[in-house]
Amino acid sequence: MTMNRCPITYELCGNAKYSKSGLSKLSTKLDTLNDLPFTAQEQRREAATRAAKMSIQGVQPKLSAKLSVVNRMFEVVDQWGNYIIKPQSDVYQQLPENEDLTMKMAAIFGIEVPLTGLVYSKDGSLSYFIKRFDRYGKNKKLAVEDFAQLTENTRDTKYKWSMEKLLPIIDQYCTFPLLEKRKLFRRVLFCFLTGNEDMHLKNFSLITRNYKVELSPAYDLLNSTVSMGNAVEEIALPLAGKKSKITETLLFQYYGKERMGLNDKILGAESELLSKTKIKFEELLKISFLNQNMKKAYLKLINARYERLCR
Numbered sequence: 001m002t003m004n005r006c007p008i009t010y011e012l013c014g015n016a017k018y019s020k021s022g023l024s025k026l027s028t029k030l031d032t033l034n035d036l037p038f039t040a041q042e043q044r045r046e047a048a049t050r051a052a053k054m055s056i057q058g059v060q061p062k063l064s065a066k067l068s069v070v071n072r073m074f075e076v077v078d079q080w081g082n083y084i085i086k087p088q089s090d091v092y093q094q095l096p097e098n099e100d101l102t103m104k105m106a107a108i109f110g111i112e113v114p115l116t117g118l119v120y121s122k123d124g125s126l127s128y129f130i131k132r133f134d135r136y137g138k139n140k141k142l143a144v145e146d147f148a149q150l151t152e153n154t155r156d157t158k159y160k161w162s163m164e165k166l167l168p169i170i171d172q173y174c175t176f177p178l179l180e181k182r183k184l185f186r187r188v189l190f191c192f193l194t195g196n197e198d199m200h201l202k203n204f205s206l207i208t209r210n211y212k213v214e215l216s217p218a219y220d221l222l223n224s225t226v227s228m229g230n231a232v233e234e235i236a237l238p239l240a241g242k243k244s245k246i247t248e249t250l251l252f253q254y255y256g257k258e259r260m261g262l263n264d265k266i267l268g269a270e271s272e273l274l275s276k277t278k279i280k281f282e283e284l285l286k287i288s289f290l291n292q293n294m295k296k297a298y299l300k301l302i303n304a305r306y307e308r309l310c311r
Helices: 020-026 040-050 095-108 164-173 177-193 248-259 264-287 292-309
Strands: 063-068 073-077 083-086 116-120 126-131 143-146 205-209 212-215
Touching (some): 095 126, 095 177, 095 264, 164 248, 177 212, 177 292, 248 292, 264 292
Antiparallel strands (some): 063 083, 083 126, 116 126, 205 212
16 A cells, blocks of 8 residues: 655655645644645746736746635735745756755754745646745734845846855844854855755845844755756855865865854864764655656765765
8 A cells, every 4th residue: 555745744644645744834723735726837827927916036936825724725826925836847857846855954954944845736746835934923024135135236147246255245234143154154065965056146145033134044945956957067156266176175174264264163063964964865865756866866966965075
C-alpha cells in the first residue's frame, strides 16, 4: 500500500493529501485543504492579468492569496493577501518543489524563514506557497525595503553591485550591525552550498520590527543552478571581483573575517554548522517532491560544494 507524503511537512500521511500537523501550521481550525481552483496554466494567466493590481512582482508568476478556513482553501485576491503562491513554470522544471525544499533546508541551517509549503492545484500539479512576513493583524504592514531600494538601484541594475558593498548598507541601517553581518554570512554560505546564483539586490531586505532594523526572513531561496541549467557563475554579485571558483578561503577568511569583522570563534561555529547539516540536507532531499533526476542533480551539486568548503 502506498502512503502519501504531506506537501507541507513531508511526513507520511496515509491516504490523506495533507497531514494534521501540516494543516495546523496553516490554522488549528483547518481539517482539510481543498485544491487551488486553477490549473498551473490558469494560475500563470491569472498572475499576468492581476500583475498591475498586486504589490508583488518578480520574474516568476505570483499570486496573492488569503487562507479561508471556512472554505478550506487558498483564495486568490488582488490586495492584502497574507500568502504568495507560485505555480509551476512553463519554462523551468519543478520550481515550486525546488524552492520549498531549499527553504526547508535553510531552516535546518538556522536561517529565519516564513512558513512555506506546497499545495495541490485542480490539475494535480503542485504550487508553492509562502506566508508573507510583512503582514500582521488586519491589513497592517511592517516596513520592509530590499537592498535595491536602499541603494537606489532598479530591476535593471540589481546585479550591478558587489558582496562587499552589501556591508555598508547593514552598517548604515541595522540596529545591531555585527549580528546582521553574521546572519548575512550564513545566508551567503547557504546560497553557495545550494547552487543559488541568483541572489541579487532585490533578494536581500531589511525589516523594521520589535523596535529594531534587521535582515528580513529569507525568501526566494532556490537551487537555480539545477532548475535553470548549469551556470558558469556561482554567485550573482561578485566577491573580490569573482563570480565563480568560490573557495573556503574567499568566503571565510576574506569575506567573513577581513570584510565583515567576524572573529575566529564565530567563523568556527559557522564551519561546524556545515558538517552538522550535511546529512540532514541529504535526508530531506530524499523525501522531497523533486523527481529522481532533480534529486540526483541537487545532491551532486551540494556534495561538490561541501567538498570545496570542508577540506
